[in-house]
Amino acid sequence: MNPYIPNTEQDVASMLATIGVSSIEDLFVDIAPRHAPVSFDLPPGLSEYEVMRRFTALAGKNSQGLVPFIGGGYYDHYVPAACPALISRGEFFTAYTPYQPECSQGTLQALFEFQSMICTLTGMDVANASLYEGGTALYEAMMMAIRITGRRRVVIDGGVSPIYRKIIKSYTHNLDFEFVESPVAHGQADVAALSRLIDQSTAAVILQNPNFFGAIDDHAAIADLAHSAGALLIESVYPISLGLLKTPGAMGADIVTGEGQSLGLPLSFGGPYLGFIAARRKYIRQLPGRIVGQTIDTEGRRCFVNTLQAREQHIRREKATSNICTNVALCAVQAAIFMSLIGKNGLVRMAQLNLDKAEFARQEIGRIPGVEVKRSAPVFNEFAVCLPKDAGDVAEAMIAHGFAAGFPLGRYYPGMERYLLVAVTEKRSREEIEAYARALKTVLES
Amino acid sequence: MDLIFEQSVTSRQGFGLPISDVPVKASLPSRYLRETPADLPEVSELDVVRHYTRLSQLNFSVDANFYPLGSCTMKYNPRFTERVAGMPGFSDLHPLLPQLKGGERYVQGALEVLFESERWLCEIAGMKAFTLQPLAGAHGELTGVMLMAAYHKAKGNRKKFIIIPDSAHGTNPASAAIAGYDIVSVPSDRNGVMDIEKLAEVLTPECAGLMMTSPDTHGVFNSRIDEISRMVHAVDGIMYYDGANLNAILGRCRPGDLGFDVVHINLHKTFATPHGGGGPGAGPVGVSARLEPFLPVSRVVRCSDGTYALNYNYPDSIGYVASFYGAFGIVIRAYAYMLMLGGDGLKQTSAHAVLNANYLRSRLKEAYYLPFDRVCMHECLFSASRQAQRGVHAIDIAKFLIDRKIHPPTVYFPLTVKEAVMIEPTETESKATMDGFVDVMLEADRLSRIDPSSFKSLPRTMPISRPDEVKAARELKVNYFSGESKA
Incomplete structure (x- = not known):
């Protein structure tokens, strides 16, 4: 039984009469008997508390208290208690992509605030409204650099998360890109090795700070190396560390991405997490995904809309900057609330x-x-x-x-x-x- | 409303941090340090709570409003699933724990959730195996196309393009292009389904596969789907099922039985996980036996002793498509929803989703043009073309609905129909709610005859009127801290 269906028998009879058919099955006329499921062998439904009991037992099979x-x-x-309390408000939780700005200003303004916070945190000019997670965000950053430079060679430092490097390799396995990995020396990026690897065909150098070993560095010299070869510098960063550390913007990075889980999201066995991406202003048209922009309404009041939508798949289809549609808006709002609280x-x-x-x-x-x-x-x-x-x-x-x-x-x-x-x-x-x-x-x- | 930054007062704090309890004060060389702190807000906790509460109140949502947004399946999101996802044994679980030596022992409950979710989805979609890694529908599409590419590469097939009907979501061609394929578009016929003769014309041995949404975005189920599968398979093409509209066919037919080789499912649509203002979603991908060897790693397996493990040892795998095992916090909600409904409940879902859509179709078809005047599935596609002749366009009707506290249907999509108005009520809405919606739609039609110009100033009752989108794009301001930049 399905407790979320409100139609009564009377409703159904009256609706069928309006439609002019005698049964709901008549509405499935296009699905022929030959299309019927070979099997649909699923157990009967449970009550809410039976389901809760099952999950309590399942949760108990995970190590707790380590x-x-x-x-x-x-x-x-x-994670401050106000974070989950605010994002579980139904108005944030059960809305969808703000296609209609007049009835979505809450999500739109919160995302504009999120973008602004990511910019001030990273020292960059522009940011988008989120990507899936840190690993796929780094892939999007790399694709962005490839589009901007028109080059196909990417140099990745060995200190970049090995998980992220695996993701990038899967995505580009069938495509005509060249990857070069630069080994880590004494825990940090090896400037000498990188300078040998960066050449006139290099689209981007990808670094991480702090790197996977936890080591921090100043990548300004590597930024200069990259720029003198016409390549971009992409930095993957850990947001909490930017409370103290030199920003990627100050180091000369062109695109910055990272995993935003540390900004008020639970570990939750791997997701949902929060990918973010920020860049120099001149690259905004190559940013993937949703971007919220400020404007005014017909009465001159400040308001917010999804902007530069001509980059996106629902307008450009196969010529879009990315295929991304649903991102992680709610996680971005959660991060904005976290950053507001922490201050x-x-x-x-x-x-x-x-x-x-x-x-x-x-x-x-x-x-x-x-x-x-x-x-x-x-x-x-x-x-x-x-x-x-x-x-x-x-x-x-x-x-x-x-x-x-x-x-x-x-x-x-x-x-x-x-x-x-x-x-x-x-x-x-x-x-x-x-x-x-x-x-x-x-x-x-x- | 003020931005949170505009409420800042120097040195105000929203969250207290403890005095350090360790006898060490570490410092870093200055060249590693930022010169000034990030300009985050300086506000109290109440400031934050009030600000984001007030912001939330500017939104329409399923919890507060009828939200018949076509192809988005904005059904009610059961609240108990939030409590499930928030259980400490799940929400505190570190994703690297199972990657420790013998680490799977510490996450048996979580792995069981993943394994069982995959089994349910396999049975629902008629597929051999699933991966839960993809984090949204489009991410699932990209994964699916990568699986296609891996299959063709392994077979030594030389494939160049993917066929996509013109009614498809924009993510389909975008995903296929990113994976390196050209796109060939096929038009729809008079009945709203892909034109099978046109398909035959473009179906050459260089076709890697066909991506289809079924029922398609016209709300029509293509009854010749098995024939199409045979045609595509004849050139060793892969049949891809975009599961955006799976809600319509739950328990009625299964993509696997219809000849599809790969499917993605939007858990945030069919399986009632919240949309969150644009995610997080989840886009698990299922495959038939011939694509199984290529699935992403890790994969969850059940061992002979009944315990669960993560297996990375699949030499033909396309590798990692996400950092971990999927959007676990979303998958667990969908699993809870499936357990609650059971097989019968899922079948009732499609029954009432289709009933409700047909009810709206019947009630509105006198006033609004129906491009495909026939039984529909879970959504019905209208066109505001009659109203547009009077100067009232789909967007104007959308704004009229907003003033009546109803979220507008999807407008101007699919691209195949001018002035498209695509309505998906879902099974969780009552006849009374739909009757109220019909009244408003009929009123909009009447007003379009009497006073079409009155629509231009709508909405009037919202916190803002229509925004200047051109200004937003021309004078790009996407960051509070930096000035506008002329594009």
């Missing part, structure tokens, strides 16, 4: 807390005999440690002590099997960090 020191681009930051000084303080706690954890972990903490590059809130044992085995053993201890780098970087990537957000207390170090010592001694 103290997370795992990041890899996705972080356990605090100008709050973001700086939050970033400083991350920095301090990570440094404390680095010191505590560094004291454990046999553990080597890499200090060749400064880090923000994540860092690699070299263990005397296989990091995968250690992380597994740490679960028994109640910790998601980090991400073993050998998973994506062959040869780094003894390296563990440890993330420490503002949520980790001194007690948790000390207990983590004690547990790690115990595991390594056993």
Whole structure:
């Protein structure tokens, strides 16, 4: 039975009479008997509380209460209660793409605010209203650079998330693009190697800051290298770090993307997340996806609309800048609410807390005999440690002590099997960090 | 309304952060630091709550308004699914946990949700296997076309183009083009379905496949679909089913049985997950046996001991199409909805979706031109061409509806019909709501005869009147902090 269908038997009879058929089945006349399902073997429906009971049981099969020191681009930051409370308002939650601006100013203005916040955060001129997630956003940025330059060679730094690099490779596998990967030296982008790889056929250089190993850098010199060859610099960034770190705009980046999960979204086993993209103003016509612009109504009042729609698939079809239609508007609004709550000084303080706690954890972990903490590059809130044992085995053993201890780098970087990537957000207390170090010592001694 | 930035007061805070409890104050060399903080708002929590509450009140939504937006399936989004997605065991789960050694043990509940969701979708669509990775309908399309390309490459087929009917969503040609194919468009015939003779003319061995929405955006189910499948398969083409309109056929027929090799499903349409003002959605992709080897990794598998695991070992896979396992928070809502409805409930869904659309078709066809005057499926396509002759266009009728607190239908789409007005009531709306809508539509028609010029100043009751879209595009201002830039 379907509890969401309001038609009564009487309604149905009256509607069928209006239509002039005798049964609902008569309306399916175009679906011939030969089209009937070979099978449609699904169980009967359940009541709401029966479904809830099933999901409570399923949730119980997931590990709960592990103290997370795992990041890899996705972080356990605090989400203020006002965030989910506001976005679950039905007016945001159950609206659709703001095709009719007069009855969509709420979503449109919130997205304009989001775009503006992404611009001030990254030091860029223009931003769109969201892409699916950080990985697909980086792919869109790369395609944008290819369109702008008319070139087909892309240089990617080895410090860019290996997950993102896999996505980009899948998408372009059948297309005529050339990818060159530049290895990481001492945890940071290798400027000498990059300068050898960037040439007159290069469309873009793709970097990440902080990179996958947590190392931070100033990429201004690489921006100059790219620009002197006529290539663009694309930076993938971690928004919370921009509370403190030099902006990609100040480094000379042309396109900036990133994963916005840290801006008030739950980890939720991988999604929905928030891809964002920002760029120099001159490239706005090559941006993918929805862009909200300011204008006035017939009475001169400020208002907001989807603009530059001639770039988009519903107008341009196969000539569009991207195929994207539905994006993650609600996640963008959630991020805008988060950034409003945390505020100008709050973001700086939050970033400083991350920095301090990570440094404390680095010191505590560094004291454990046999553990080597890499200090060749400064880090923000994540860092690699070299263990005397296989990091995968250690992380597994740490679960028994109640910790998601980090991400073993050998998973994506062959040869780094003894390296563990440890993330420490503002949520980790001194007690948790000390207990983590004690547990790690115990595991390594056993 | 003021922007949130305009409410800033220096040093005001919306969220308190604790004093650091670690005995370390770290600092970074200045060359790594930004010179000034990001100009985020400086507002109190109440400022934020009031601002975004007031903004929300400027929106129409399914929760507050009838929203018959054709091809978008704006049905009611059951509230209990929000509680399911928000359970701590799901919402706090880190996506890299299962990638630890033996890590699948820690996420068995989540993997079971994914596995079972795939099984349900396989049975509903008649497909061999599903991937939940694609994050929206268009993302599913791109994934599907990549699967097509991988299939042809593996077989050594030399394919150049994809055939798409002229009534298709714009995402179809955009997705196919991004995957490297040329597009060949086929017109619709007098009945509103793809012209099969025209299809035969363009169907050469270089055709990689055909992308179809069924029922199409004219609201018509192509009864010769099996014949079309045979024709496309005869040139070793792939049949792609765009599931945007799956709501119409739930339990009535299955794309797999009709000869489709790959389908995408919009969970935010058929399976009642919220649209969120433009996402997040989810666009799972199902395949027949011949495309299964190419599915993206990871894939969720059930082991012989009944536990679940992620398997990456598929040598022919197209690889990763998203960072993780799909929009988990959306998939779990759709799964909860499917469990609640069961097979019978899903079949009732299509019955009442189609009944409601035909009721509106019958009630409105005297006043509005029906380009395809026949039984429709879950949506009915009108044209405001008669009203347009009086100077009242589809957009004017849309604004008239807005003043009556009804979200307008989809207008000016599909592109095949002038002054298109595409109405999809969905199964969750009552006869009384639809009767109210009909009254307003008939009133708009009457007014178009008496006083057509009165439409131009509509809407009048909303927070804004019609915006100047030309100015928005010419004097691009997309960022509060930077001035307008003449385009």
